[in-house]
Amino acid sequence: xxxxxxxxxxxxxxxxxxxxxxxxxxxxxxxxxxxxxxxxxxxxxxxxxxxxxxxxxxxxxxxxxxxxxxxxxxxxxxxxxxxxxxxxxxxxxxxxxxxxxxxx
Amino acid sequence: xxxxxxxxxxxxxxxxxxxxxxxxxxxxxxxxxxxxxxxxxxxxxxxxxxxxxxxxxxxxxxxxxxxxxxxxxxxxxxxxxxxxxxxxxxxxxxxxxxxxxxxxxxxxxxxxxxxxxxxxxxxxxxxxxxxxxxxxxxxxxxxxxxxxxxxxxxxxxxxxxxxxxxxxxxxxxxxxxxxxxxxxxxxxxxxxxxxxxxxxxxxxxxxxxxxxxxxxxxxxxxxxxxxxxxxxxxxxxxxxxxxxxxxxxxxxxxxxxxxxxxxxxxxxxxxxxxxxxxxxxxxxxxxxxxxxxxxxxxxxxxxxxxxxxxxxxxxxxxxxxxxxxxxxxxxxxxxxxxxxxxxxxxxxxxxxxxxxxxxxxxxxxxxxxxxxxxxxxxxxxxxxxxxxxxxxxxxxxxxxxxxxxxxxxxxxxxxxxxxxxxxxxxxxxxxxxxx
Numbered sequence: 038x039x040x041x042x043x044x045x046x047x048x049x050x051x052x053x054x055x056x057x058x059x060x061x062x063x064x065x066x067x068x069x070x071x072x073x074x075x076x077x078x079x080x081x082x083x084x085x086x087x088x089x090x091x092x093x094x095x096x097x098x099x100x101x102x103x104x105x106x107x108x109x110x111x112x113x114x115x116x117x118x119x120x121x122x123x124x125x126x127x128x129x130x131x132x133x134x135x136x137x138x139x140x141x
Numbered sequence: 142x143x144x145x146x147x148x149x150x151x152x153x154x155x156x157x158x159x160x161x162x163x164x165x166x167x168x169x170x171x172x173x174x175x176x177x178x179x180x181x182x183x184x185x186x187x188x189x190x191x192x193x194x195x196x197x198x199x200x201x202x203x204x205x206x207x208x209x210x211x212x213x214x215x216x217x218x219x220x221x222x223x224x225x226x227x228x229x230x231x232x233x234x235x236x237x238x239x240x241x242x243x244x245x246x247x248x249x250x251x252x253x254x255x256x257x258x259x260x261x262x263x264x265x266x267x268x269x270x271x272x273x274x275x276x277x278x279x280x281x282x283x284x285x286x287x288x289x290x291x292x293x294x295x296x297x298x299x300x301x302x303x304x305x306x307x308x309x310x311x312x313x314x315x316x317x318x319x320x321x322x323x324x325x326x327x328x329x330x331x332x333x334x335x336x337x338x339x340x341x342x343x344x345x346x347x348x349x350x351x352x353x354x355x356x357x358x359x360x361x362x363x364x365x366x367x368x369x370x371x372x373x374x375x376x377x378x379x380x381x382x383x384x385x386x387x388x389x390x391x392x393x394x395x396x397x398x399x400x401x402x403x404x405x406x407x408x409x410x411x412x413x414x415x416x417x418x419x420x421x422x423x424x425x426x427x428x429x430x431x432x433x434x435x436x437x438x439x440x441x442x443x444x445x446x447x448x449x450x451x452x453x454x455x456x457x458x459x460x461x462x463x464x465x466x467x468x469x470x471x472x473x474x475x476x477x478x479x480x481x482x483x484x485x486x487x488x489x490x491x492x493x494x495x496x497x498x499x500x501x502x503x504x505x506x507x508x509x510x511x512x513x514x515x516x517x518x519x520x521x522x523x524x525x526x527x528x529x530x531x532x533x534x535x536x537x538x539x540x541x542x543x544x545x546x547x548x549x550x551x552x553x554x555x556x557x558x559x560x561x562x563x564x565x566x567x568x569x570x571x572x573x574x575x576x
Contacts, residue, residue, distance in 0.1 A: 049415055056395060056419045063179070084388035090329045090421035092393065110421040111184065113307040117322045117423065118388050128309075131289050133179045133269030140247045140332045140375060141186030141420045 053092055057108050065134035068106040076124040077102035084118035110136050147173040149474050150286050150297040152272045152310060154181035156460050157444025157467035158303035159255040163199060164471030166262035170478060173295060174264050177271040182252025186420040188328050189370040189377055190243045190353050191251060192461040197240060199468060200258055204241055208250035210372035211351025212236060213243040218455055221358035225528040226406035237350045245351050245370050275313050283314060283439035298483045299474045300440045303467055306423045308446035316433035316442055322384045324427035326365055329394040330379030333414035337374045343410050344371050355457055358524035359404055361397045363387050364515045369410060375417055378402065381424060383515055426452045429508040436488045443470040451503055453510040462500055469494035509574040518563060526557040
């Protein structure tokens with residue numbers, strides 16, 4: 038029931054960079070999520086790419102997945118949708134780091 | 142001197158954790174409340190209304206100090222098809238007066254305030270500290286937590302896990318049998334800036350009165366729903382998307398939000414608004430069927446960590462379930478400590494308190510509703526069916542006579558491809574399910 042919902046936007050369009058820039062992230066040097074490149078290269082379904090609200094999983098030209106942990110909402114969507122055992126090692130960032138919400 | 146750092150360690154200073162800590166501090170227990178964010182509420186977002194009745198017994202006159210955005214005096218349920226909308230809209234000024242029925246609030250403000258109530262009662266709040274695992278005694282009973290601080294182990298006879306929807310502590314303790322993605326949705330939200338006067342004109346409210354609109358349909362074919370609610374000078378708009386369905390198609394969450402914002406029934410409400418903050422959080426959506434074991438030796442689980450979120454179509458609640466389950470966990474832990482038995486059996490008063498209150502009674506009564514609401518037929522066929530029935534009911538097609546309600550329903554049901562038996566079955570399920 039979706040196809041027709043493409044009308045003229047009546048609000049300022051923003052890029053994804055601007056969108057994610059509205060949230061505060063206190064970035065720690067240690068990645069709290071680690072993606073196993075070899076497993077991802079062999080994955081054809083790539084649920085994480087479409088589902089991650091922060092758009093952190095980007096397919097590369099060589100068939101891999103480029104992953105950034107910095108702008109992560111720590112929501113858990115990626116590991117929940119991933120059906121490849123061990124592809125995503127997920128933990129929370131160090132205390133005091135990561136996303137800081139304000140008007141949510 | 143006790144060999145423990147505290148009587149109880151509460152993990153997570155969301156509404157469950159802070160109410161647990163508050164109840165324990167009131168009972169004279171030494172409680173440490175550990176929060177991984179820089180302040181309580183900094184990791185939390187939701188889809189928008191705090192139903193505060195349970196606070197009456199914890200914090201009398203809470204409304205005099207709670208950081209509320211607007212009191213919800215207008216509650217709408219909207220059904221969207223491609224271009225059309227059918228809205229059931231209830232409003233009453235009485236919800237805008239004490240003791241109030243529901244409030245919109247920013248969770249970083251509200252959760253911080255709630256944590257400070259626990260602190261004022263004597264709890265010790267430790268922020269910027271991530272709990273990384275459980276400590277156990279030689280017999281395997283939980284007796285503390287490991288944190289990411291140097292020498293950061295914290296020991297206590299009881300741990301209350303209020304560590305949110307991903308609850309790694311409940312999983313580590315073996316309280317969940319499995320994690321199934323289809324039990325979860327992801328909520329994605331935009332906090333949109335608009336002048337206060339514009340919000341009040343568009344939503345038809347004044348002063349600090351507000352509106353909560355819950356939406357079925359409008360999610361680009363992904364099972365889920367949407368919501369819009371008013372804050373003082375922002376409007377929060379978002380979608381809730383069933384995880385396996387989200388990945389089965391190619392639209393990203395922010396594109397689905399854009400589709401909802403462009404709907405003719407929604408666009409005039411948010412026209413000209415700029416995104417002030419974009420956010421996301423996972424929701425435990427499946428109710429009773431996904432709940433963990435609530436108690437084990439030395440440990441209790443409450444709030445989202447225990448999947449105590451009610452996603453039952455016309456009722457969408459979570460903060461109240463978190464606050465109540467946290468409060469009951471705190472009380473049960475205090476009672477178990479008094480008796481000197483913090484085994485699963487000694488702590489089982491918690492399960493009784495949940496079973497005898499709305500927390501599990503609502504979930505038992507509505508156990509089939511989350512599945513029904515997120516089912517394919519309800520999601521993909523009923524919104525179009527309902528809006529076309531309503532369209533034909535209100536369309537004046539003179540000189541043709543009115544077709545009559547029964548004929549409209551029959552014809553539109555067939556047009557929507559809904560079998561009579563399926564409709565009756567779903568109707569029966571709904572009637573029974575909503576109790």
